[in-house]
Amino acid sequence: MARAYVGLGANLGDREETLRLAVELLAAAEGVTVVGVSSLRETDPVGYLDQPRFLNGAVAVETELEAGALLEALLRIERELGRTREGPRFGPRTVDLDLLLFDAVAVDEPGLTVPHPRLHERRFALEPLAELDPALVVPGRGTVSELLAQLD
Structure with missing residues (x-):
């Protein structure tokens, strides 16, 4: 069983409701158990600035899935919640689910880092x-606490 962390983000529509539904759908996915959910926080956009503010959070899961299969589950949930890949890179979106960490390992495959x-x-x-x-x-960077301290 692997421990993975998924980033949550949304800046269109009812952001809080969309992220709540995303967590529910993730918890219902085969081979995935949600073991922790952070609070949500409002954040400024990064990259493409001419868009509404985001609501962001993270989810910890335990999973029987490999990293690629977990990513596919995240992409399915995004599609189910109305995410499209049209518009500018880093632009507005109904939901964004990013596989941030997977079992303290590094993965570098086509379409997945x-x-x-x-x-x-x-x-x-x-x-x-x-x-x-x-x-x-x-992996290769340090603890999240150390990384946050470096951003100050």
Whole structure:
């Protein structure tokens, strides 16, 4: 059984309800058990700035799935909740589910890089992870607490 962490984000529609539904759908996915959910926080957009603020959080799961299969489950949930890939990169979205960490291992496959390549520089992702587990290690980078301290 692997422990994985999923970033949650939304900035269109009823953001809180969408993220609540995303967690429910993740918990209902075969081979996935939700073991922790951070609080949600409002954050400024990154990359593409001309868009509404985001609501962000994170979920800890235990899973029997491999990293690629978990990513596919996340993409299915995004589609089910109305996510499209149209518009600018980093643009507005109804929901965004990112596989941030997977069982303290590094994965580099076509379409999947874990830890998430920009995790160490994104406060909106690190803060909810620190809430779930401040000693959580980002492989090759340090603990989420250390990474947050470096952003100050």
